[in-house]
Amino acid sequence: MSDALLVGAKLTKADITRAKLTKADLSRANCSQVNMIDADLSRAILYETDLHGANLYGVNFRRAILNEADLIGANLTRADMAGADLIGANLTRADLTEAILSAADLNGASLLGANISDINLAGAALQAAIMPDGTSYEEFSRAIPLEKRE
Numbered sequence: 001m002s003d004a005l006l007v008g009a010k011l012t013k014a015d016i017t018r019a020k021l022t023k024a025d026l027s028r029a030n031c032s033q034v035n036m037i038d039a040d041l042s043r044a045i046l047y048e049t050d051l052h053g054a055n056l057y058g059v060n061f062r063r064a065i066l067n068e069a070d071l072i073g074a075n076l077t078r079a080d081m082a083g084a085d086l087i088g089a090n091l092t093r094a095d096l097t098e099a100i101l102s103a104a105d106l107n108g109a110s111l112l113g114a115n116i117s118d119i120n121l122a123g124a125a126l127q128a129a130i131m132p133d134g135t136s137y138e139e140f141s142r143a144i145p146l147e148k149r150e
Contacts, residue, residue, distance in 0.1 A: 032070075 004024040011031045019039040027047040035055045042062040052072040061081040068088045077097045084104045093113040103123040110130040126137035133140065 002020060002022045002024070004021060006021075006024055006026045006029055009026065009029040009031075011029060011034050013033045013035075014031075015035040016039060017035055017037045019036065021039060021041050021044055023043045023045075024041065025045045026041075026049050027045055028049065029046070030050045031054055032050050033053045033055075034051070036059055037055060038058045039056075040060045041064050042060045044061070044064045046064060046066045046069050048068045048070075049066070050070045051074050052070045054071070054074045056071075056074055056076050056079055058078045059076070059080070061079055061084050063083040064081070065085045066081075066089050067085050069086070069090070071089055071091045071094050074091070074094045076091075076099050077095050078099065079096070080100045081104050082100050082102045084101070086101075086104055086106045086109050088108045089106070089110075091109055091111050091114050094111070095115045096111075096117075096119050097115055098118045099116075100120045101124050102120050104121075105125045106129045107125050108128045109126075111132050112130050112134055114132050116132055129137045131137055131140035
């Protein structure tokens with residue numbers, strides 16, 4: 001289903017484990033509580049897509065567009081979001097354990113209450129992002145001990 005046009009699709013609670021949706025357009029789709037374990041959504045467009053409560057374990061979101069996406073409470077453990085656009089995305093209470101967000105654009109995103117254990121944020125843009133503790137990235141990064149910084 002590469003290049004699939006799924007704008008506004010209703011996929012609530014669907015099981016699309018290991019689906020190949022590279023370059024697919026899922027803008028404004030309702031994918032809440034969807035099961036997409038190990039799916040490939042590289043270079044996909046998920047603008048304003050509802051993914052709250054979704055199981056996105058190990059999903060490949062490399063260079064995907066997730067601007068303004070609702071990822072509240074989503075499981076993004078081990079997701080690869082390198083180079084993805086997440087401007088204004090809501091990642092409140094998301095599990096980002098071991099996620100790769102290197103070179104991702106998280107400007108204005110909310111990570112409030114998110115689990116960011118072992119996350120890779122190397123080169124990520126985080127201006128105006130709200131960090132898990134409710135502080136700005138600038139305040140949050142000042143509180144990280146020097147030995148924990150990359």
